Amino acid sequence: xxANSMKPFLAGSSVIRAMFEExxxxxxxxxxxxxxxxxxGNPGLNPPQEVFDAIDYINHExxxxxxxxxxxxAGYESTRTAVANDLNKRFGADYTxxxxxxxxxxxSAINIIMKCLFDPGDKQIVFAPYFVEYANWARNYxxxxxxxxxxxxxxxxxxxxxxxxxxxxxVKAVIINNPNNPTGAIxxxxxxxxxxxxxxEAEKEYGHPIYIIADExxxxxxYTDAKVAYIPDLYDNTLIAYSWSKSxxxxxxxxxxxxxxPKSDEAEEMCGxxxxxxRVCGDTNAPNIPQLIVERCIDARADLGYYKKNAxxxxxxxxxxxxxxxxxxxxxxxxxxxxxENEKDFVAAAKDERILIVPGSSFAxxxxxxxxxCISNETIQRSKESxxxxxxKYFG
Numbered sequence: 001x002x003a004n005s006m007k008p009f010l011a012g013s014s015v016i017r018a019m020f021e022e023x024x025x026x027x028x029x030x031x032x033x034x035x036x037x038x039x040x041g042n043p044g045l046n047p048p049q050e051v052f053d054a055i056d057y058i059n060h061e062x063x064x065x066x067x068x069x070x071x072x073x074a075g076y077e078s079t080r081t082a083v084a085n086d087l088n089k090r091f092g093a094d095y096t097x098x099x100x101x102x103x104x105x106x107x108s109a110i111n112i113i114m115k116c117l118f119d120p121g122d123k124q125i126v127f128a129p130y131f132v133e134y135a136n137w138a139r140n141y142x143x144x145x146x147x148x149x150x151x152x153x154x155x156x157x158x159x160x161x162x163x164x165x166x167x168x169x170x171v172k173a174v175i176i177n178n179p180n181n182p183t184g185a186i187x188x189x190x191x192x193x194x195x196x197x198x199x200x201e202a203e204k205e206y207g208h209p210i211y212i213i214a215d216e217x218x219x220x221x222x223y224t225d226a227k228v229a230y231i232p233d234l235y236d237n238t239l240i241a242y243s244w245s246k247s248x249x250x251x252x253x254x255x256x257x258x259x260x261x262p263k264s265d266e267a268e269e270m271c272g273x274x275x276x277x278x279r280v281c282g283d284t285n286a287p288n289i290p291q292l293i294v295e296r297c298i299d300a301r302a303d304l305g306y307y308k309k310n311a312x313x314x315x316x317x318x319x320x321x322x323x324x325x326x327x328x329x330x331x332x333x334x335x336x337x338x339x340x341e342n343e344k345d346f347v348a349a350a351k352d353e354r355i356l357i358v359p360g361s362s363f364a365x366x367x368x369x370x371x372x373x374c375i376s377n378e379t380i381q382r383s384k385e386s387x388x389x390x391x392x393k394y395f396g
Contacts, residue, residue, distance in 0.1 A: 008139065009136060009139070019037075019039035019040070019356050019357075019358055022039075022351075022356065023035055023037035023039060023040075023356050026354060026356075030354060033382065034354055034382075035354045035356070036354055036355045036356065036379055036380075036382065036383035036386060037356045037375065037379075038314075038334075038355065038356055038357050038358075038370075038371035038372050038373065038375065038383075039356045039357065039358055039372065040372060041181065041246070041331075041332060041333065041372045041374055042251060042372075042374065043245070043246060043249040043251060043302065043332075043374050044374050044375045044376050045249045045302050045303055045306055045307075045374075046249060047248050047249045047250055047302070048248065048249075048297070048300045048301065048302060048303070050296070050297040050300035051248060051250065051293055051297055051300065053296075054292065054293045054295075054296035054297055055289075055293060057296065058289060058292050058293070062292070067288055067289065067292065068288065069288075070284070070285065071285050071288060071291070072275075072285065073275045073276075073278050073279045073284060073285050074100070074101045074102060074271075074274075074275045074278065074285075075100070075101065075102025075257075075285060075286050075291055076102070076288075076291050076292070076295070077097050078295060079102060079291045079292065079294065079295040080097035080098075080100040080101075080102060080257075081096075081097040082294075082295045082298050083095075083097075083100045083102075083257055083259070083294075083298070084096055084097050084099060084100050084259075085298075086298045086299075087259060091230045091232075091233070093230075093232065093261070094262055095259060095261070095262065096262075098268075098271060099259060099260045099261070099262060099267065099271060100257050100258070100259055100260075101257060101258045101260075101271065101274045101275055101278060102255070102256075102257050102285070102286035102291055103241075103255075103256045103257055103258060103278065103283070103286050104254045104255070104256070104283045104286055104287065105243045105245060105251075105254040105255060105256045106215060106216075106217045106241045106242060106243035106245070106256045107133065107137070107243075108254070108256065108278075108281070108283055108286075109241035109242065109243070109256045109257060109258045110134070110137055110175075110213060110215060110241045111137050111140065111277075111281060112258065112274050112277035112278055112281055112283075113173075113211075113213055113239050113241065113258060113274070113277075114137055114138055114140070114141050114143065114173070115141060115277040115280070115281055116270060116273040116274055116277050117172045117173055117211060118138065118141040118142065118143040118172060118173075119141075119142065120141070120142030120143070121142065121143075121144075121170060122141075122142070122143045122144075122170050122171075122172045123143060123144045123145070123146055123168065123170045123171045123172065124138050124143055124144075124145055124146070124171065124172065124173040124174065124175060124213075125145075125146045125147075125148060125163060125166055125167070125171055125173075125174045125175070126145055126146075126147055126148070126174075126175045126364075127147075127148045127150075127151075127158045127159070127163075127175075127176070128147050128148060128149055128150040128363065128364035128365050129150055129156065129180075129182050129183060129335075129360060129363035129364055129365035129368070130147070130175065130177065130363055130364060131177060131181055131182075131215070131363070132362055132363065134175055143172070144170075146166045146171070147364050148162045148163050148166060149162060150364070150365040152365075155185060155326070156180070156183045156185050156326075156335075156365075157185065157187055157188060157191040158176065158187060158191050158192065158194075158195050160191070160194035160195050160197070160198045163195060163198055164198050164202075167198070167199075167202045167210075169206045169208075171202070171206075171210055172208075172209075172210060172211065173210065173211045173212070173213050174195070174199065174210065174211070174212050174213070175212075175213045175215060176192065176195070176212055176213070176214055176215070176231065177215040177216075178192075178214070178215075178216065178218075178219075178228060178229070178231075179218040179219070179221060179222065179228060179329065179330025179331040180218075180330075180331060181218065181331050181333055182331075182333045182335055182358070182360070182363050182365075182368075182370035183326060183328075183333070183335040184311075184326060184327075184328025184329055184330060184331050184332075184333045184334065184335055185326070185328075185329055185330075185335075186222065186224070186226040186227075186228055186329040186330045187229065188226075188229075189227065189229040189234070192229050192231060192234055192235075193234055195212075195235075196212075196231075196234045196235035199212070199235065199237075200235070203237070209237045209264075209265040210237065211237045211238065211239050211264075212231055212235050212237065212238045212239070213238075213239055213241060214231045214232075214238050214239065214240045214241065215241050216228075216240060216241065216242050217241075217242060217243040217245055217246050217247075217256070218246055218330055218331040218332075219242070219247070220246070220247040220301055220304070221246055221247070221304065221307060221330050221331055221332060222304075222329065222330045223304075223307070223308045223311050223328060223329060223330060224329045224330075226329045226330070228330065232261040232263075232264075236261065236263050236264050236265070237264050237265050238261060238264065239258060239259070239260060239264070239270075240257075240258065240259040240261075241256065241257075241258055242256050242257050242258075242259065243255070243256035244256065244290075244294050246302070246331075246332070247301055247302060248294065248297060248300060248301070248302060249302045250290065250293075253287070253289075253290040253293070254286075254287060254290065255286055255287065255290035255291060255293075255294055256286075257286075258274055260274070306377075307332050307373070307374065309377060310332070310373040310374070310375075310377055310380055311327070311328045311332070311334070311373055313373075313377060313380050313381065314334050314371065314373045314380050315327055315328070315334060317380065317383065317384045317387050318334060318336060318371070318387055320387075320388075321387040321388050321390065321391030322339075322391040322394065322395040323336055323337065323339065323387075323391060324336070324337035325337065328373075332372060332373050332374040333370050333371065333372055333373070334370070334371045334372075334373055335360075335368055335369075335370060336357070336368060336369045336370070336371060337367070337368055338360070338367050338368060338369055339394040339395070340394070341367065342366075343359045343360050343361065343366055343367055343368060343369050344359045344361065346359075346369060347359045347369060349390060349393060350369075350390055353386040353387075353389055353390045354386060355383060355386050355387065355390065357369045357370060357371045358370045358371075
């Protein structure tokens with residue numbers, strides 16, 4: 001018999017993952033070339049050559065005992081130093097290896113942050129639309145999630161005034177995902193500054209830190225001139241959660257980190273707590289081989305041109321079929337306005353045309369749908385006829 005505490009997770013089981021499994025089922029029925037699965041952000045690119053070169057080096061030049069033994073719970077010092085140096089070079093920061101904790105992807109990074117911040121009854125705030133697992137992860141630690149309504153009129157930017165209405169002494173964290181999943185928006189520095197000012201006032205009023213958890217796995221995936229703000233420059237109490245799943249096309253290798261800015265509140269104590277959380281949450285340490293890979297690929301990136309072309313082509317196809325969509329600035333998602341009030345009906349109609357998309361209600365933003373364009377460009381091109389048929393159903 002499962003625990004009662006697990007039942008809400010089952011009730012809210014991910015629509016995204018369910019759609020992914022449905023895509024595999026449909027591919028067996030119709031043939032994979034005839035199913036257009038835009039449901040999951042699973043990179044369609046292979047990792048860059050630098051990753052394979054690093055694997056070859058690890059396999060042939062390193063001592064197998066060093067590769068396969070336990071490292072520190074925080075990760076290899078050499079990997080953490082490489083990460084710290086990279087952040088310092090790019091953002092003028094002052095990290096050392098002691099400010100970096102290697103993790104099992106960004107999901108684990110956010111979980112160990114939450115383990116260190118939340119007591120039962122605490123709260124976090126998220127901006128809709130948001131990645132559904134944020135609320136599930138907070139529930140792991142007895143924390144409640146408060147949702148700022150989607151700022152549709154403001155291009156889905158964070159709304160500082162609406163944030164202010166939800167703040168209370170129990171709030172310990174606010175999550176900012178930039179570039180954003182699912183909208184593809186890059187939040188302006190002005191919007192983040194406004195959020196930071198509201199939080200600074202709240203910290204003074206409540207007498208404790210309120211952390212921004214900066215979830216940044218899409219930081220390098222930018223298709224316009226928009227700048228991705230480095231949040232610790234705007235707000236001291238920022239904890240960065242990063243993953244190489246997208247920038248190096250390595251989602252299955254589960255490698256990321258938490259970066260704790262030295263100027264943040266009790267930074268040294270936080271770093272120590274995160275190391276312990278890595279252990280007590282069950283991960284023990286980030287996997288060794290991915291750590292050693294990213295250490296040697298710190299400047300490598302997936303082919304941005306691939307995603308940029310996919311973004312342009314899918315937008316043109318969807319817009320040409322009559323649908324309203326927001327041109328993505330970053331990440332690899334197209335945010336499409338549903339032509340009917342209940343976007344789940346639109347998702348079902350799309351499925352009839354073998355197009356798999358995700359309802360916006362899964363991100364607390366009904367009336368919209370998300371299409372991931374990290375698939376092959378050939379699949380995007382083949383989907384054109386199905387999008388046109390779908391458009392004719394609604395627009396004639």
